Amino acid sequence: MSRRPVRPSRTLPAAEWWAPLLVDLGAVQRGSVWAGLCVRSVDLASGRAQVTVQWPGTPATTLLPDPDAGRGALLQSIAAAGPARLAAADDDEPTDSNSAPLAGHGWLLDELGRRSDAWYAYLAEPVELLRVQTDGHRTTEVAVGRTSRCDVVEVRVPLAGLGADGMxxxxxxxxxxxxxxxxxxxxxxxxxxxxxGRPTFSTGLPGEEPG
Structure with missing residues (x-):
């Protein structure tokens, strides 16, 4: 437990380094559901963000965005690979992801980015966000590194209706x-x-089936 991020963002010192990127990715994902854009994975394990995006019927594209470059720069890099746009300005603080699984995934990316203090300020055991990946239809997996145990737990989050009711x-x-x-x-x-190569386990949210 700490009052400060393990590795602060350059532009948001009270947030983890990856937080602005996840918020911006959430905006692009929610705004691009119409195009079928799927932010397949955000890999943070190396200490440098690797983002993989894909559209229906096309190969996946991997980008290496600067987390602090801003939403416009991120959109430009993604739009160079396929159709994309930002969520509407009045959806910057999302309360409704509608029923589309990809919109729910966008809501989750935003949620993780806006609440990066969850990774350093609330639990005594050190943890790190390693990866966020989705199938784009049913679930998103959030890989949590349990640093002191040298292992990883992938928590599966169902996408159906995620964020739609404010709960x-x-x-x-x-x-x-x-x-x-x-x-x-x-x-x-x-x-x-x-x-x-770390020992890795999978589980659901509380009340969900573990496997």
Missing amino acids: DAGLAYTIVERAVTVAAHDLRPADPAVQG
């Missing part, structure tokens, strides 16, 4: 707490190759 606010805290406090019998082995 999901604060979900970032729930995800981190779940990764730290989940009982061993609620963990399922996952592919360690995806997380750099």
Whole structure:
């Protein structure tokens, strides 16, 4: 537990370095549902953000955005690969993701970015956000590194209706707490190759099936 981020953002010193990027990606994802854009993964494990985006019927494209470059620069880099636009200005503080799974994924990206203090200010055990990846239809997986245990817990978040009723606010805290406090019998082995060879487990949110 700390009052300060492990690695602060250059532009938002009270937030983790990846926080502005996730908020901006959330805006692009929500604004580009019409085009079928899917922010497939955001990989942070190397300490440099790698973002993979894809449109229906096209190969995936991997970008290396500067998290502090701003929303306009991010949109420009994504739009160079395919159709994309930002969410409407009045949706900057989203309360309704509508029923589209991709919009729910965009809501979750925004939620994780806006509440990066969940990763340093609330739990005694050190954790790190390693990866956010989605199938674009059913679930998004948030990979939480449990630093002192040298392992990873991937928390699966169902996308159906995510953020639509205002009841999901604060979900970032729930995800981190779940990764730290989940009982061993609620963990399922996952592919360690995806997380750099660390022992990796998968679980659902509280009340969801673990495997």
